[in-house]
Amino acid sequence: MGTGRWVVAGLALLASACSSTPTARALAQDAVTAMGGIEQLQGVQTLVMSGGSGTRNRLGQSVRVTDPDGTAQLSNVIETLDLAGGRAALDYQIENAGFMQHRQEVLAKKDDKLVGLENVAGRPLAVMSPSGLFSWGSQNSPEFLLRRNVVTIALAAANSALDEPPQDTPFNGRTLKSAGITLPSGEKATVFFEPESKLLAGYEVLDTESMLGDITAQYILADYKAVGGVTLPHKITIRKGDRPYSEVQFKLAAVNDAAAQEVFAIPETANADANRAIAEGDYxxxxxxxxxxxxxxxxxxxxxxxxxxxxxxxxxxxxxxxxxxxxxxxxxxxxxxxxxxxxxxxxxxxxxxxxxxxxxxxxxxxxxxxxxxxxxxxxxxxxxxxxxxxxxxxxxxxxxxxxxxxxxxxxxxxxxxxxxxxxxxxxxxxxxxxxxxxxxxxxxxxxxxxxxxxxxxxxxxxxxxxxxxxxxxxxxxxxxxxxxxxxxxxxxxxxxxxxxxxx
Ligand SMILES: [Zn+2]
Structure with a gap:
């Protein structure tokens, strides 16, 4: 009686373990494949999500401090990402208890340096440092879009998830396979995987909100649709500190549409202000x-x-x-x-x-x-x-x-x-x-x-x-x-x- 039988049995066991529980890295790579593949995702230079409507919470607008936080309505939401250029823009209409505003907050660049533009219907364009951007939109500022968008996160997951078993972690009311990853910013994050579609169910990160401070944020992804060679979520729900923050259902997505660049244009009349914002730092x-x-x-x-x-x-x-x-x-x-x-x-x-x-x-x-x-x-x-x-x-x-x-x-x-x-x-x-x-x-x-x-x-x-x-x-x-x-x-x-x- 040799040991061959035991070796074969051992290999079989190993093989079955592999096929039933892929590593965190394999799950992350599967998610990227389900989204169109690594090359397709890396080819996304600009992404415009438009026709969005939904809600925004945590606006800090209650009559009394102890009153519950209200829910504002968002409509005509357009979110523009320039992944290749490191720029982002939020455009939306917000309505909250009789208050209505059409706002646009843009993280633009001049001479390769970041500049903030705030455009509110009915008043002149304001030019500031990126830190001066204030938002009532789906995010605390357009800069969050750059750091928290699904393309960047999925690519980071495929790059950095480890070749070790995934964790079973509660996420949005379910227990899902998850993987710890590192974002391009150096931040740690956790990504969660859909068992059937293999797509990303969402991710969890530590956000620093200007008012709420450090807070655990969950980005929940749904309604994936094929667009421009990739498959992207069209519904994004954000929860912070285990409470609703924003939820937007988008109608359309456009990948690498040349018109996406237009929102980042700095009018000539704003050049002097832009130079000042760059020179002064927090401005x-x-x-x-x-x-x-x-x-x-x-x-x-x-x-x-x-x-x-x-x-x-x-x-x-x-x-x-x-x-x-x-x-x-x-x-x-x-x-x-x-x-x-x-x-x-x-x-x-x-x-x-x-x-x-x-x-x-x-x-x-x-x-x-x-x-x-x-x-x-x-x-x-x-x-x-x-x-x-x-x-x-x-x-x-x-x-x-x-x-x-x-x-x-x-x-x-x-x-x-x-x-x-x-x-x-x-x-x-x-x-x-x-x-x-x-x-x-x-x-x-x-x-x-x-x-x-x-x-x-x-x-x-x-x-x-x-x-x-x-x-x-x-x-x-x-x-x-x-x-x-x-x-x-x-x-x-x-x-x-x-x-x-x-x-
Ligand atoms: Zn007030």
Whole structure:
């Protein structure tokens, strides 16, 4: 009796083990094959997904911090990827509780350097650094499209999944074979495989959202269809922190269509702005004008702030929109008021578009003044790690440098230095947000409020504005000038007239 029988039996066992459980690498390669093959996928230079409609959550627009997060509707969604050129664009219409906007956020390139373009229907094109891009679309910014698209992930999976057994891992309510992979960015990710079609069911990664910070994100892929020699998912659902984030069903996909390049064109008139955005680093268009002695209006293209000058420091009311805007403001203030640090940044309400820059100002050491009613959301924004990639606050915190902390107040807060004062009041019962903090500089009788009344635009008074006027009168504030977080600067009489007209 030789050992031959045992060897044969052993080989048979090995063969059956191989055929019943392919390695993670084999599964990843099967997925690429199911999508059209590695060469076809590598040949995808541009991809345009269009005719998309769906939903977006986590917008941070609730009336009260404790209210459930609303669901916004997305329509006419077009997502353009230039994989060969490292560019991406989001284009969509968003509708949320009576608010409607057609937006386009573009990660473009000039002289091979990245530039951000924000195009919102009804206002001029804004040019900024990529970090200045703000999105209500399916992603936090178009840059996410570049890092999280199915073509890049599938190719990375085929390249980096290991020749070892796959894991059995829960994903979107099922247990699927999965593989750990490495993305071109160096990030780790997990991909999941459909048992029948062998296509990618989705992937899981660590996203750093500008407001939510580090969060586990699941990208769920469905409705695969053949297009231009490859097979691509036409429905993409994104969940973050185990909660809905976005879901878009696309009608069409176009691979390597020359027209895809058009969205990335930088108009000649925007060349100077683009050069500035490239030169300045974190940059968003901003202009500082004097409103009264010691009071300045920081006019942005969308979300403005007020700056109050004290004898030894500065206070900013509202660190809106993006960190890039905060960094731009900080540089301007350093130039105009050398030696005066931004000691305070006041939050008027927790809405993400009005707090997107708080981490930026905290990175300069500004104490973030937060009314008790906004505390839970603002603690989440300021205290959650932001590591992938790290923002300025995360970097300075890690390096042990002094950064700003939250200071919570209730109802009213007054900052005084010498003859200058800034008063913050929480007004309650406003339909837009509850509570809402308004800021008043008594020395020069200047008010700052955001999202309630847009000075200088001649708009009729909304119920929000009616409530604002009543609140100002109840507080007996002798306001002369009204600065808007949106709109411009106007006499307070403009609000009085607008309210009288609707009564
Ligand atoms: Zn708001």
């Amino acid at each position: 968003s268009p901003l202009a500082l004008t004097k409103v009264a002695d010691g009071v300045y209006f920081a006019r942005a293209y969308s979300h403005n702030s007020m700056v109050v000058e004290f004898p030894t420091f500065l206070a900013v009311v509202e660190a809106a929109y993006t960190d890039a805007q905060s960094h731009t403001l900080a540089r301007m203030l350093e130039q105009q008021f050398p030696g005066k640090p931004i000691r305070y940044a006041a939050v008027t309400h927790h809405h993400y578009d009005h707090t997107g820059g708080v981490r930026g100002l905290a990175s300069y050491g500004a104490t973030i003044l937060v009314e008790k009613g906004h505390e839970p959301e603002m603690r989440m924004v300021l205290e959650t790690p932001h590591t992938n990639p790290p923002d300025a606050l995360e970097t300075k915190r890690k390096a042990g440098q002094t950064v700003g902390a939250i200071e919570v107040f209730e109802g009213k807060k007054v900052i005084t230095d010498g003859s200058q004062s800034l008063e913050l009041y929480a007004i309650t019962g406003n339909p837009h947000v509850d509570p809402k903090v308004i800021a008043y500089v008594p020395g020069t009788r200047v008010l700052f409020q955001s999202d309630i009344f847009f000075p200088g635009l001649g708009a009729p008074a909304s119920p929000d504005a009616v409530h604002l006027l009543k609140s100002v009168r109840d507080l007996k504030l002798a306001v002369a000038t009204n600065i808007g977080g949106h709109g411009g600067v106007g006499p307070f009489a403009e609000l009085e007239k607008a309210v009288a007209a609707v009564k």
